[in-house]
Amino acid sequence: MSENNKKGRIVSGMRPTGRLHLGHYLGVLTNWVKLQNEFDCYFFVADWHALTTKFDCTENLKEDTRNVVLDWLAAGIDPEKSHIYIQSHVPQTAELHVYLSMITPQNWVERDPTLKDLAKMIRTEGENKPNVSYGLLGYPVLMAADIMTFNVDYVPVGIDQVAHIEIARDIARRFNNLYKTEFFNEAKPKLTQIPLLKGVDGQKMGKSFHNDIKISDSEEDTAKKVMKAITDRSRARKDDPGHPDKCEVAFSYWQAFADEEKIKQVQQECIAGKRGCADCKRELGALMNEKLRPIRERRKYYEEHPEIVDEIIKKGNEKAREEAEKVLQGVRKAMRMPDYR
Ligand code: TRP
Numbered sequence: 001m002s003e004n005n006k007k008g009r010i011v012s013g014m015r016p017t018g019r020l021h022l023g024h025y026l027g028v029l030t031n032w033v034k035l036q037n038e039f040d041c042y043f044f045v046a047d048w049h050a051l052t053t054k055f056d057c058t059e060n061l062k063e064d065t066r067n068v069v070l071d072w073l074a075a076g077i078d079p080e081k082s083h084i085y086i087q088s089h090v091p092q093t094a095e096l097h098v099y100l101s102m103i104t105p106q107n108w109v110e111r112d113p114t115l116k117d118l119a120k121m122i123r124t125e126g127e128n129k130p131n132v133s134y135g136l137l138g139y140p141v142l143m144a145a146d147i148m149t150f151n152v153d154y155v156p157v158g159i160d161q162v163a164h165i166e167i168a169r170d171i172a173r174r175f176n177n178l179y180k181t182e183f184f185n186e187a188k189p190k191l192t193q194i195p196l197l198k199g200v201d202g203q204k205m206g207k208s209f210h211n212d213i214k215i216s217d218s219e220e221d222t223a224k225k226v227m228k229a230i231t232d233r234s235r236a237r238k239d240d241p242g243h244p245d246k247c248e249v250a251f252s253y254w255q256a257f258a259d260e261e262k263i264k265q266v267q268q269e270c271i272a273g274k275r276g277c278a279d280c281k282r283e284l285g286a287l288m289n290e291k292l293r294p295i296r297e298r299r300k301y302y303e304e305h306p307e308i309v310d311e312i313i314k315k316g317n318e319k320a321r322e323e324a325e326k327v328l329q330g331v332r333k334a335m336r337m338p339d340y341r
């Protein structure tokens with residue numbers, strides 16, 4: 001099923017959460033950028049999945065979707081190598097979702113552990129919302145449809161998504177058993193070694209915690225945010241010996257952005273009490289800005305050429321629909337659906 005000489009097919013998606021942060025960049029996007037050289041990659045914005053929890057606040061959906069795509073392009077997802085598409089623009093996935101929802105036992109979706117967290121998100125947000133909608137319950141089935149729409153071999157995801165991929169594999173296996181076919185691959189998760197970048201306050205980095213540094217932040221804002229990063233708290237004066245291993249945020253940023261030699265230098269100077277935290281973070285902010293500059297420049301280029309971005313998405317959508325239709329033809333046939341197309 002693979003294109004050119006690539007090693008197989010991959011699909012992965014992200015919900016349209018708006019502008020992405022450095023955790024997304026280091027944890028997910030750098031991995032995708034590497035994978036696109038080896039695999040035939042489909043990357044999509046999961047706008048239907050967004051509706052499972054945010055069906056009543058869609059006012060920013062378009063803009064958030066756009067910003068996600070801009071950050072992907074900025075990070076180096078290359079439309080010559082990968083297909084970028086929008087989930088809701090591939091109706092074949094919705095059709096497949098209907099078929100899969102018929103063959104998926106109810107207790108498979110009910111036992112999905114991730115669903116409980118998603119349901120909690122709703123409960124805390126408003127009293128008038130139902131706890132779990134029909135669509136939210138079907139979250140893993142929709143995800144299985146995303147994956148099976150391209151009959152992929154691998155799905156690069158973080159550890160939090162593995163339970164979903166396992167349900168998708170069970171559904172693929174059930175399809176094959178029910179219809180006596182070997183049509184569907186059992187897609188495997190391709191775990192990202194997540195360098196879990198913390199927020200400047202030491203908590204998990206996230207937009208809702210107001211502790212994130214965005215790919216699209218200005219250099220000035222980046223530098224200011226880095227100055228707020230937590231350091232070794234036991235250190236009172238700048239010539240006290242420091243403990244890089246207890247410098248939860250600032251030193252972990254050094255490790256994420258600097259080369260071996262520089263990391264070692266920072267470490268030694270800190271331990272020797274030859275490095276004040278304020279100076280250290282000033283230098284760190286400058287380094288991060290330097291590393292992010294080409295990415296931010298690329299983002300700016302695409303922001304200034306919206307027609308190019310439109311074209312990339314349209315082309316990605318078309319290719320995705322074309323490949324999806326091929327898979328759906330096989331599905332309808334295996335299921336012996338009437339076909340007068
Ligand atoms: N559930 C994923 C998340 O929240 C997004 C997603 C939806 C996805 N469908 C997918 C990821 C299919 C990989 C494959 O991050």
Ligand code: SF4
Nearest residue numbers: 232242247270277280
């Ligand atoms: Fe952290 Fe740098 Fe301060 Fe050492 S000098 S504690 S590495 S910020």
